[in-house]
Amino acid sequence: MNSLSIILPAKNEAPALADLLPRLRTAQPTAEIIVVDDGSTDNTRAICAQHGIQCLTSPYSMGNGAAIKRGARVASGDILVFMDGDGQHDPADVARLVEKLEQGFDMAVGARDWGSQAGVGRGLANTLYNWLASHMTGHEVADLTSGFRAVRAERFREFLYLLPNGFSYPTTSTMAFFRSAYPVAYLSIKASQRVGKSHIKPLRDGLRFLLIIFKIATLYSPLKLFVPTSAMFFLFGLANYAWTFIHEGRLTNMSTLMWSAAVIIFLIGLVSEQITALTYRHHG
Known part of the structure; x- marks a missing residue:
């Protein structure tokens, strides 16, 4: 049976982690759980210690993608599950994603419905990304930017050198899997309202999200x-x-x-x- 590692990048998400970690441990009692603390200034480490969860710490913030890469390098599981540390993702959905891999897929992604999008603007942007990615790959891409996904560890580590340190690691990894003919599956999920304030700033990150469109092309077929x-x-x-x-x-x-x-x-x-x-x- 494949071993499982769950990786949660977190930056000042202590209130969300206090609620999420015990639920995650209950849902997956045998899984390795790793919180990657991306330069938090709150009591994230103390919350992890309280619940007996491994916490990788960084002296300063390196970005969401950098946290994902650090966690993937340390994780010992054959299957890696990435989920946000802000409480949006339901621990019960982890089993559904892993089950999809057992059916022969190399990546399973939790696809958010329209009601789970963080505002109309983000929803429209994600719809555009999904359409373009579907057109480029010839496969239906239900949620290109979802951070909730399960992957085979050996497959995912092939592309660590491609992953950016910022927020677009889901786009990069998805297009890399399609380009390499690794099958990808999508499962519908309901994402909850995040706990606390989002770290995505529209003015700063707007250009980055626009660049995702070009990254979709350059990572698959320019x-x-x-x-x-x-x-x-x-x-x-x-x-x-x-x-x-x-x-x-x-x-x-x-x-x-x-x-x-x-x-x-x-x-x-x-x-x-x-x-x-x-x-x-x-x-x-």
Whole structure:
């Protein structure tokens, strides 16, 4: 039987952990539970000690993804479960995710419904990410950014070097699994309201979430993004040329500029495709 390690990144989540840890221990009495303290200034370590939970500490905050990587390196289980330390995820759902792996999947992700999204803006953004990721991979991606997931440890550790230190580790790991033909499953979950205040700041992290869109492409198949963009510029240039030729009988700089942009974008996509192939050269 596979051993199980549950990893919870936490930054100043002591109130949530005080409620979550005993429920998690009850739900998974034999699992290894690791809290990765990402530079907390509250009594996170004391709460972990009180409940007999292993706590990895950091002298300063390195980011959610960095906490995930630290936990994954230390965990001894054959199966790793990642869940937020803010109380949003139900410990009872851990068994459902693990059961999915036993059916032959390498990753099982808890997919949040619309009511579980943190606001309309985040919900719309996640819907866009899911649609784009589904289009890129050819598989249905129900929740690209969910932090509640179970993975086979040996598979997940293959991609530790790819994972960022920030909040986009779920996106990176999901696209890496799809690229390497490791099967991914989605299970519907209900996420609760988090305990305490979110560490995601819209102004600071908004750009990071926009960059997720480009990361989706560059981690899977860059040409699927760059070729349509290149074609769009080429057609705009063609349309502009047709208009100016009919009305002015000449070729304008704008058409030439758009065609040049089309060629440059296509070449960037071609180079990116080769880089992506090299990135996965050990896992193909």
